[in-house]
Amino acid sequence: MSILVNLRSRQGFIEMLRVFRIQRFNPEREPNQWVDEYTLEVNEDDKILDILLKIRDEVDTTLGFRASCAHGVCGSDGMMIDGLNRLACQTFVGDVPGRKPINIAPLKGVPVEKDLIVDMDPLLDKVKSVNPWVVAKEHKAGERELLMSQEDFEKIEDMTKCIWCSCCTTSCPSLWSDSDYLGPQALVMAARFILDTRNEDAEKIIEKVGGLDGVFRCHTIGNCTDACPRDIDVTGAIAAVKKVLLQGIDNEDKFSNIVWEKGDEKE
Amino acid sequence: MNKHQYDVIVIGAGGAGLSAVAAIPKGLKVAVLSKLFPFRSHTGAAQGGISAALGNLEEDNPLWHAYDTVKGSDYLGDQDAIIQMCNDAPDAIFDLERKGLPFSRLGNGKISQRPFGGHTKNWGESPVRRACHSADRTGHMILHTLYQQALRRETNFFDEFQVVEIITKDNSCCGVVAVKLSTGERHVFHSKSVILATGGYGRCFKVTSNALSLTGDGMAICYQKGIPLQDMEFVQFHPTGLHPLGILITEGARGEGGILVNSRGERFMERYAPSIKDLAPRDIVSRSIYEEIKAGRGIDAKDFVHLDLTHLGRKLLDEKLPDVTGFARTYLNIEPADEPIPVKPTTHYAMGGIPTDVDGRVIIDPDGSIMHGLYASGECACVSVHGANRLGTNSLLDLVVFGKRAGQHASIYSESSKLSELPSDAGYDSESFLQQVRSNTRGPKVYEIREKMQEIMMDYCSVFRNEEGMKKCASLLSELREDFQKVTISDKSNFYNYEMMAAFELSCMLDVSEATLHGAMLRKESRGAHSREDYPDRNDQDWLKHTLCYQEKGNDPTFKFKNVNLGKFEVKARVY
Ligand SMILES: Cc1cc2nc3c(=O)[nH]c(=O)nc-3n(C[C@H](O)[C@H](O)[C@H](O)COP(=O)(O)OP(=O)(O)OC[C@H]3O[C@@H](n4cnc5c(N)ncnc54)[C@H](O)[C@@H]3O)c2cc1C
Ligand code: SF4
Ligand code: SF4
Ligand code: FES
16 A cells, blocks of 8 residues: 655655655454555654654554654664664654665564564563562661662663663564573663662572573674664673673672661761 | 452552552552553653752751742642651652662762752752752653562553543442453453552643653543542643753753853843742743743744753763753754753643542542542642642652552552442443444544644643633633544554544543643632733732632533641742
């Protein structure tokens, strides 16, 4: 199917016509995926998400995709745009250079439910399987914070930015060939919680990622880092996990688990 | 219809819903329903910080925090609730820290704090560093930390279930009806108590920092059942939305030293708030920006001003404000270390909402009568700690403090009560609504009505309001409500039918817009974020009171008034 739509531009003038080829799937209508082509009048700085919203509002209301925040912080709209995994709300028409058609497809390596909506469960199960949480002593009224140095915070800061969009895991060739592999998203979370000096359960995570489907399946191809919309050094995080497995945790434990009681001297 | 039974169900999995979950003892049977995956909730977008008088860098105390909050609220906030919140704040922060929240740190290993608008020391003397933060991703860390802990507790999540109706019987609530997005099936969740934590409704307005999903669902489904909405006329417009998109640049940018300048390069906030300047509360800064624009001093005489961060240096920007500077680069192609950022006010936060007491119990009249078993917390609720204007960083605090209290109280209530029988017409209203939408033909499409509503609310009911404009808006809005009766969808399937849910969300937005607009027309004074050109002064004599808005099907809503809890801090003129 091919349709011409007029996208009202923010600037009030139209720069060009572009073709959007969207991969569709709707098992209620058809057993196989197909491609719909939409020709839109657009500007270089139109967001791909706005184009999808426009199509869903005005042309084909059955078009399936997820979105919420519309500015790259919720992780809903990871998809493959012109062959690369990215967030539709952070990708612009001008990011696909030239005048060629812009291909939009769902994330790869996981079951597609409808159009651009994939089944998130297998991806989330992987993340959940590494115990992605801190186990610290319960907070009691009157107790202050556990101390942590800014350096120790910075060791994990990059990984804490992860928005669980799964762009990395679904771009990983190791995962495509072996769906049991934990994948980069789970490993970033593992790294984040192993290296958190406050976590008393880091050893449990280490056990979980050292196994057959764990970190040594990674061949450092680096697709994941390129795909990450949060600019997380994904391969760096995986390397950190490998290092811990080979050498043990290297936390200087400067401040961890020291509790400041109420009434302590402030400086 | 599928049926489920629980002791407590929580609707919404943002900061408020997940804080409630954390407070429910393990012995109770709990389910969490959310139309988004929990970690997609808009709490994750909060940037700047969460306030608590920890005094990690300088002297501070909870009463100063309370004083600032009362003054920031233009004296409409309930002082007992505010004192409760500010007293609970330090423990709430330490609790989040123990749950694993990665706060930015100071040299001595304690949590870092920075200044924020309206937060002062010594009763308004000068800005104080009170906002705890994790770079400029505080909300993201709160959301993910709470979700991680909920996973650790093996919480029962129903993701992508959209609640469309609450079930009530004789002033008590006994469950909800939800639609499973992937199948369109309707599910009845029968429970002893229900906690609503569905967030705000910024999407009623054209320019907003809010997610596409913030459509006022929780408020509207209460309103439809005769529960009032409180203080809906108070909507916060954040002064620094990216022009023209409305994406937020945190007030933390000014906390770190950023300044607002007009076309003459003048730091105009020095004129409007001489003592705290760019760190004045949001209502004041937003109005000041519009005053500059009206006087022709917008940049290039257009409708925006500049937020200048260039003097802060790239290192500080990268360390303290990495995300927001990233937004400027991504969405405007601007390098904030070298050039100022174009900004204008953007619809941001709902001070009003479902009225509750300090335990999250939903109140249905001016005397404080309770809807048993029903709780609300977070942005969808109105306790009221924010009154006529919320201070930055106080919402995240509100979520964790009152989310927890609602969770605790709902648990106690559920432990001591029996599951009441469902009424025979349970789910009838939403069923007939969905049927109606599905069977309409040849009417307007959802987006056509939505776009018009967003435009008129922005034009006539935002930073400045007046009788004439709002009257016009009211008649346009009721026309849209008429049109909505005939709204037509073309997707008739049950399979991820977003169009159907968009129609439901639009019905919610029309309801909460109605409450907001009529509240704004009724309140003939200017207070906090509600600024009437025809009544420019605050009028404590007649209007130092909360409004409760009741829906009258087919007619304009009616109002009752509730007293403000005063007593601790004297009501004074609000100058900064
Ligand atoms: C850009 C931005 C920055 C901000 N920065 C700050 C800050 O620095 N400090 C601060 O204190 N505050 C800040 N705020 C305000 C604060 O973030 C919000 O008020 C707060 O996060 C709201 O949390 P919540 O839990 O009430 O709702 P949300 O986090 O919005 O969650 C709503 C939940 O309800 C669910 N839901 C909604 N409707 C339904 C339905 N019908 N059925 C089922 N589930 C439903 C959603 O799926 C979601 O899980 C900011 C707000 C924005 C927009
Ligand atoms: S670096 Fe490892 S995890 Fe990343 S894409 Fe390559 S194999 Fe996959
Ligand atoms: S590491 Fe990056 S790409 Fe992977 S899930 Fe997290 S944010 Fe997404
Ligand atoms: S819509 Fe939230 S990341 Fe794109």
